Amino acid sequence: GAVVSQHPSWVICKSGTSVKIECRSLDFQATTMFWYRQFPKQSLMLMATSNEGSKATYEQGVEKDKFLINHASLTLSTLTVTSAHPEDSSFYICSGLAGGPGETQYFGPGTRLLVL
Amino acid sequence: LAKTTQPISMDSYEGQEVNITCSHNNIATNDYITWYQQFPSQGPRFIIQGYKTKVTNEVASLFIPADRKSSTLSLPRVSLSDTAVYYCLVGDGASGGSYIPTFGRGTSLIVHP
Numbered sequence: 001g002a003v004v005s006q007h008p009s010w011v012i013c014k015s016g017t018s019v020k021i022e023c024r025s026l027d028f029q030a031t032t033m034f035w036y037r038q039f040p041k042q043s044l045m046l047m048a049t050s051n052e053g054s055k056a057t058y059e060q061g062v063e064k065d066k067f068l069i070n071h072a073s074l075t076l077s078t079l080t081v082t083s084a085h086p087e088d089s090s091f092y093i094c095s096g097l098a099g100g101p102g103e104t105q106y107f108g109p110g111t112r113l114l115v116l
Numbered sequence: 117l118a119k120t121t122q123p124i125s126m127d128s129y130e131g132q133e134v135n136i137t138c139s140h141n142n143i144a145t146n147d148y149i150t151w152y153q154q155f156p157s158q159g160p161r162f163i164i165q166g167y168k169t170k171v172t173n174e175v176a177s178l179f180i181p182a183d184r185k186s187s188t189l190s191l192p193r194v195s196l197s198d199t200a201v202y203y204c205l206v207g208d209g210a211s212g213g214s215y216i217p218t219f220g221r222g223t224s225l226i227v228h229p
Binding site for chain 1: 150
């Protein structure tokens with residue numbers, strides 16, 4: 001299957017700082033990428049849809065000024081958590097849509113964010 | 117937007133076949149059904165995808181009845197390493213901006229020795 005990487009795999013930061021997470025599709029081009037957040041023992045919650053060359057579409061309740069998404073190329077999307085607070089601590093996962101009839105999503109390994 | 121319903125948890129033993137059913141009563145004509153496996157602190161891993169009837173790959177089979185209102189993931193001869201959460205996802209990724217992937221609660225499968 002198609003491969004998606006994320007960097008960093010984990011990050012610890014102080015409250016008030018900003019953190020950038022990179023999502024790369026390594027062996028396919030992803031016009032569309034998704035960003036999810038997952039809290040312990042819960043399902044994945046879609047935060048936003050990232051389309052190459054255009055503004056991201058955020059789900060209801062997700063602050064677009066806090067979670068900045070940039071999709072500058074067909075293989076790279078970034079999520080920046082601005083002025084992070086402890087409640088932003090979570091597991092962030094990205095995915096890319098690969099080609100084919102069903103346009104399958106392939107997921108990255110996730111990034112664990114801990115805000116102190 | 118197709119909503120999915122799965123059992124919250126299932127238990128099995130090594131070597132047994134496990135069948136996990138997902139209900140998606142309002143599946144749309146162009147929607148595909150995709151199953152993922154997730155281990156703790158990892159991203160979901162693609163298992164199998166189908167549109168109708170039966171699909172089989174090296175790790176699983178997917179059975180979809182004619183009305184497509186449900187689907188069943190079949191894992192043959194499970195091992196301890198199959199202990200994970202399994203999600204079914206219904207949608208049409210090729211629909212562009214109207215595709216909003218929504219994960220249900222998933223099924224936590226525990227395989228016992």
